[in-house]
Amino acid sequence: MSAGTLYDKVWDLHTVAELPGGSTQLFIGLHLIHEVTTPQAFDGLRDLGLGVRHPERTVGTVDHIVPTTSQARPFADPLAEAMLAALERNCAEYGITLHGLGSGRQGIVHVIAPELGLTQPGMTVACGDSHTSTHGAFGAIAFGIGTSQVRDVLASQSLALGKLKVRRIWVEGRLPKGVYAKDLVLHIIRILGVKGGVGYAYEFAGPAIDALSMEERMTLCNMAIEGGARCGYVNPDATTFTYLKGRPAAPVGEAWERAMRWWSTLASGADAVFDDEVRFDASALSPTVTWGITPGQGIGVDETVPTPEQIEPNERPIAEEAYRYMDLVPGAPIAGLPVDVCFIGSCTNGRLSDLQAAAVVARGRHVAPGIRAFVVPGSEQVAAAAEAEGLDAVFKAAGFEWREPGCSMCLAMNPDRLEGRQISASSSNRNFKGRQGSVSGRTLLMSPAMVAAAAVTGHVSDVRTLLAS
Amino acid sequence: MSAFVNFPAGAIERIEGRALVLSGDDIDTDRIIPARFLKSVTFDGLGEQVFADDRLELKGTHPFDRPEHGGARILVANRNFGCGSSREHAPQALMRWGIRAIVAESYAEIFFGNCLALGIPCFTAPHEQVLSLQAVVISDPARSFTIEVGAGRLQVEAGAGETAAFWDLKLAGGARQMLLSGQWDATGQLLAHDAELRATVARLPYLNSFAAA
Numbered sequence A: 001m002s003a004g005t006l007y008d009k010v011w012d013l014h015t016v017a018e019l020p021g022g023s024t025q026l027f028i029g030l031h032l033i034h035e036v037t038t039p040q041a042f043d044g045l046r047d048l049g050l051g052v053r054h055p056e057r058t059v060g061t062v063d064h065i066v067p068t069t070s071q072a073r074p075f076a077d078p079l080a081e082a083m084l085a086a087l088e089r090n091c092a093e094y095g096i097t098l099h100g101l102g103s104g105r106q107g108i109v110h111v112i113a114p115e116l117g118l119t120q121p122g123m124t125v126a127c128g129d130s131h132t133s134t135h136g137a138f139g140a141i142a143f144g145i146g147t148s149q150v151r152d153v154l155a156s157q158s159l160a161l162g163k164l165k166v167r168r169i170w171v172e173g174r175l176p177k178g179v180y181a182k183d184l185v186l187h188i189i190r191i192l193g194v195k196g197g198v199g200y201a202y203e204f205a206g207p208a209i210d211a212l213s214m215e216e217r218m219t220l221c222n223m224a225i226e227g228g229a230r231c232g233y234v235n236p237d238a239t240t241f242t243y244l245k246g247r248p249a250a251p252v253g254e255a256w257e258r259a260m261r262w263w264s265t266l267a268s269g270a271d272a273v274f275d276d277e278v279r280f281d282a283s284a285l286s287p288t289v290t291w292g293i294t295p296g297q298g299i300g301v302d303e304t305v306p307t308p309e310q311i312e313p314n315e316r317p318i319a320e321e322a323y324r325y326m327d328l329v330p331g332a333p334i335a336g337l338p339v340d341v342c343f344i345g346s347c348t349n350g351r352l353s354d355l356q357a358a359a360v361v362a363r364g365r366h367v368a369p370g371i372r373a374f375v376v377p378g379s380e381q382v383a384a385a386a387e388a389e390g391l392d393a394v395f396k397a398a399g400f401e402w403r404e405p406g407c408s409m410c411l412a413m414n415p416d417r418l419e420g421r422q423i424s425a426s427s428s429n430r431n432f433k434g435r436q437g438s439v440s441g442r443t444l445l446m447s448p449a450m451v452a453a454a455a456v457t458g459h460v461s462d463v464r465t466l467l468a469s
Numbered sequence B: 001m002s003a004f005v006n007f008p009a010g011a012i013e014r015i016e017g018r019a020l021v022l023s024g025d026d027i028d029t030d031r032i033i034p035a036r037f038l039k040s041v042t043f044d045g046l047g048e049q050v051f052a053d054d055r056l057e058l059k060g061t062h063p064f065d066r067p068e069h070g071g072a073r074i075l076v077a078n079r080n081f082g083c084g085s086s087r088e089h090a091p092q093a094l095m096r097w098g099i100r101a102i103v104a105e106s107y108a109e110i111f112f113g114n115c116l117a118l119g120i121p122c123f124t125a126p127h128e129q130v131l132s133l134q135a136v137v138i139s140d141p142a143r144s145f146t147i148e149v150g151a152g153r154l155q156v157e158a159g160a161g162e163t164a165a166f167w168d169l170k171l172a173g174g175a176r177q178m179l180l181s182g183q184w185d186a187t188g189q190l191l192a193h194d195a196e197l198r199a200t201v202a203r204l205p206y207l208n209s210f211a212a213a
């Protein structure tokens, strides 16, 4: 078992009790909620006659179902309107802060909590959403939960959980130009597999990780769950503290000094014991693109779709399914594959630095004929910051649509969706069958800069070439 | 709570019934219940939508559509079942369709926890064992199976002149205890530790202006 890791320290600190049967009751320091996975949880509370134990430790926003064209109420979709109204009612009834549309703070839950300074080192963070792993970027233990567990957190501010093992993922080197945190995490999942992390928390460490910005670390931890790891984290350091300082929910004055002292004690020590360790070298990476129907089916943009012989025998059935569904030929190059839709956004890559990286590619170029391209900022704050820099103008001049914040085509619960067999270049995190709203729609996952490159060329392109020209 | 009539309740010691097979690794929760069915403030009606897109594609030949599997209670799947989105709508849809236990090679953790919270045990067995069980189910969908939760054993009903066949199943220790004791819905246990919860709040630096640091 791991010892001396950040995971162990945070786990021990939050242990309320050992439960009969062997699970641990873990206190949840920050509970984030949104409109999709909570209405039934609040109804469950009412059925049991329970209240919310710590309403001040729960924060809500709306993201999954909000339209990104016009956000005027009531929404055109009555079901979406009903979900939003239910969240508003529940938050008002129980005294929970809700960052709603137009508050200046609304956005994708995993974008707003960090930017508000709510997510901090040493916390436990839970949310009814699998990409809660994002918050591990701050040295928090953060994981997704289901709706019954949302009810439990509301009622008791705690959860019954089993402890994970810890795998350290050590990354040497530096990401080359045109290669981003998204490429790194897609590569890690390609190598370790989508099931490789089951039973583990992933600790990301090493020189390449130290050099990442907070937003890049969030991209990395966000996709830990796609590798099967329920949570991923990075040890807090000066980069973390600099990001947090001055954010609305960050401590101030002497409390800030005390906080930094405590946060500095949390990192896995030199003597930490890990259950497993793997190594990567960031310097050797190329931009990565998925060709299949799981996030583990990724290849370098300069590679070809793997042939069955290149695939491990027990991964072949799903590869065969992917060839069929994606209509791709084994051995064909991925570069040059035409796309229909280009989506920049999501909790993986909808932050300011993501839009900046995409704008560098879009600036002075134009979306290729026949391509629909759109940019959905991750939050109202991201949108405002991007607009202040004129990024919206860059995108619009290049023929991209500039939208209101939300999850949008990441899961297509709002009107943004693929039609028929359309193929998208997407900066989101899941390329599952039907994920982007069409039963037969196809998704290629890549970095936001790569999506912009696909948009302006009309096909999968190596962004490094565009950056060089 | 009339909607919950016949859903799992109390101690769960035994699950009996017919089984159905869903072959393939990495079956994600988007496939179990596509996102468009999440647009509701209740879980009602999800049973009919389970695997909606896969069923549409297979036009009546999907295991969840085949008449011989109607009323089946045990689902036999392969590796990493239930990966992807944390949506509890996935186990809710399976439960409302009628599934009361799952046997697979492995599960995504969030899915496992969501199932447990509904009283649906997620058993595991090694690859070869799962394949042999799947073969038995496919060869005779009318067979009835009995899973003893405590013993971690699945028994297939023996036909005339046959001896009963067994499969050993694993279930994480905590989950087994919780099901057997009827405490699989953790809320009561969590609420029982009021003093411990208070003590935790009192010692967490970030809930105390970092003064405890």
Ligand code: SF4
Pocket: A063, A064, A108, A109, A110, A129, A131, A346, A347, A348, A406, A407, A410, A411, A428, A429
């Ligand atoms: S952006 Fe996508 S993955 Fe992230 S929370 Fe929204 S729907 Fe989930």
